[in-house]
Amino acid sequence: MAAAAATASGALGALQASRARLVAPWCARLGLGLGLPSSATSPRAAPAWAPAARGAVPRRGYSSEVNEQDELRVRYLQEEDRGIVVLGINRAYAKNAISKNLIKMLSKAVDALKSDKKVRTIIVRSEVPGIFCAGADLKERVKMHPSEVGPFVSRVRAVVNDIGGTQRLPRTVGMSLAKELIFSARVLDGQEAKAIGLISHVLEQNKEGDAAYKKALDLAREFLPQGPVAMRVAKLAINQGMEVDLVTGLAIEEACYTQTIPTKDRLEGLLAFKEKRPPRFKGE
Numbered sequence: 001m002a003a004a005a006a007t008a009s010g011a012l013g014a015l016q017a018s019r020a021r022l023v024a025p026w027c028a029r030l031g032l033g034l035g036l037p038s039s040a041t042s043p044r045a046a047p048a049w050a051p052a053a054r055g056a057v058p059r060r061g062y063s064s065e066v067n068e069q070d071e072l073r074v075r076y077l078q079e080e081d082r083g084i085v086v087l088g089i090n091r092a093y094a095k096n097a098i099s100k101n102l103i104k105m106l107s108k109a110v111d112a113l114k115s116d117k118k119v120r121t122i123i124v125r126s127e128v129p130g131i132f133c134a135g136a137d138l139k140e141r142v143k144m145h146p147s148e149v150g151p152f153v154s155r156v157r158a159v160v161n162d163i164g165g166t167q168r169l170p171r172t173v174g175m176s177l178a179k180e181l182i183f184s185a186r187v188l189d190g191q192e193a194k195a196i197g198l199i200s201h202v203l204e205q206n207k208e209g210d211a212a213y214k215k216a217l218d219l220a221r222e223f224l225p226q227g228p229v230a231m232r233v234a235k236l237a238i239n240q241g242m243e244v245d246l247v248t249g250l251a252i253e254e255a256c257y258t259q260t261i262p263t264k265d266r267l268e269g270l271l272a273f274k275e276k277r278p279p280r281f282k283g284e
Helices: 023-030 099-112 147-161 167-174 175-184 190-195 211-221 228-241 245-259 264-275
Strands: 001-003 019-021 070-076 084-091 122-125 187-189 201-203
Touching: 070 099, 084 099, 084 211, 099 147, 122 211, 167 175, 175 211, 187 190, 190 201, 201 211, 228 245
Parallel strands: 084 122
Antiparallel strands: 001 201, 019 187, 070 084
C-alpha cells in the first residue's frame, strides 16, 4: 500500500511506505516537535547539490556506497509537465534519515526553487523502496557536540516548516487525538492515517513501487493549468486564515483577492471564458 499527501501551491508531497509513522518519533529524535511529510520550492545548482539534468530520469541506486552529492536528486520535468520539479531523497544506506548534508542540500534546493517563477509544483519523494524517511540520523547525532544540536534542529525546522509536529498536528487532527498519537509514538497504516485526515490519499502499490509518486504527479498536473497569481494568493489566504478567527480570515481573503484585480492573469481568465478557450496564464 502507498500513501500520498499533498500540500498545494508550490508544494506537493508524496509519502511512500507500507506504514505511516507519525510525529512522535520525530519529537524524540529531533528533540523538538517536528514531522516530515510528505513534501515544499531552479536553479542554478551549487556544487553541493548539483541537480540532475532537466528531463533526465533519476537513477535508483541502493548500495551502501556513500555519495553525498547524490543523496538529493533534483529533476525538472519537461513538455506538458514543465513547471513540476521532483526532489528525490536517496540515502538508502541510512533509510533516508536526515543528516547535516541532506539538510544542507534540501535548504539550497528549496531556496533556489522559491526564487524560480517557472516552478509551479514540487514533489518530494523517496527513491528508496519501502522507506520515505526514518527521521533524524542518530548515528550522526551521537557524534555531534551539544552546541551543534540546537542549530541543526532549527535548520531542519526551517526546511520542513510546512509539515507536522506538536503545533501543526493538533490543527490537523485535533488536540485530543494529536496528544494520543504523540504521547504513544503510535504507528498508523495508510487507511488509519487517511481516516483521521493526516494524509489525503491511500493507494494500492504498483509493480514499480511508485504509486504514491504517480498520484502526486497526477495532482501536480491538475495544478499546472491554474493561474499562478490565484494559486499564490489562495495559499496565502488559507495559511494565514487558519490561524485567526473567521472575521479576520474573511478580511485576509478579501485582501488577497484585491491583489489579483490589476493582474494580466485575471483579465486573461475573463477573456478566455468569453472566447470559450483554455486560459494562457503567465503569472503576471
